[in-house]
Amino acid sequence: MAAEKxxxxxxxxxxxxxxxxLKRDRTTYWSGVRNYQARNFMRDRMQIGxxxxxxxxxxxxxxxxxxxxxxxxxxPDHTAWDKKNKYYDTASLSSRPIWFxxxxxxxxxxxxxxxxxxxxxxxxLKTMAVLRKGNRLSITPVAPExxxxxxxxxxxx
DNA sequence: GCCAACGTTGGC
DNA sequence: GCCAACGTTGGC
Numbered sequence: 001m002a003a004e005k006x007x008x009x010x011x012x013x014x015x016x017x018x019x020x021x022l023k024r025d026r027t028t029y030w031s032g033v034r035n036y037q038a039r040n041f042m043r044d045r046m047q048i049g050x051x052x053x054x055x056x057x058x059x060x061x062x063x064x065x066x067x068x069x070x071x072x073x074x075x076p077d078h079t080a081w082d083k084k085n086k087y088y089d090t091a092s093l094s095s096r097p098i099w100f101x102x103x104x105x106x107x108x109x110x111x112x113x114x115x116x117x118x119x120x121x122x123x124x125l126k127t128m129a130v131l132r133k134g135n136r137l138s139i140t141p142v143a144p145e146x147x148x149x150x151x152x153x154x155x156x157x
Numbered sequence: 158g159c160c161a162a163c164g165t166t167g168g169c
Numbered sequence: 170g171c172c173a174a175c176g177t178t179g180g181c
Binding site for chain 2: 170171172173174175176177178179180181
């Protein structure tokens, strides 16, 4: 039985890595996540073909800037083993990795960013995990209904 | 730059 | 196992 297609939202600070960087690179590995909940999504749940909303955080304007898809499911994040890397973690061993990542591929950049403000104005999106007060998770699930609504917004074309 | 909200750390 | 202190995230 083929797994249902799932959807996710992944936050990135565009100063560090933007949707335009992803467009240029075509694919990238999502390294540097050092939060267990987000790690679990990548390690256990994200599958090839899953849809990804690429979200720009900590910038003006904040919001969904494009979309991508998962092209490789969870595997060990090698940056945890690199002493020179910002995300180096002595506790993560190659024989027993702690941190995981997935690969994503660019699909589309929004013509205009779908701002956080705008997402908050759509009643049917009230349940979106990323909109919950105080939420800081860098990867959150997106319900299929939420994905459908977002895909119909005019900012895409 | 501020600061609320949250996750992690570590003393006990 | 509790919880205060601390560090980080991220909207504003």
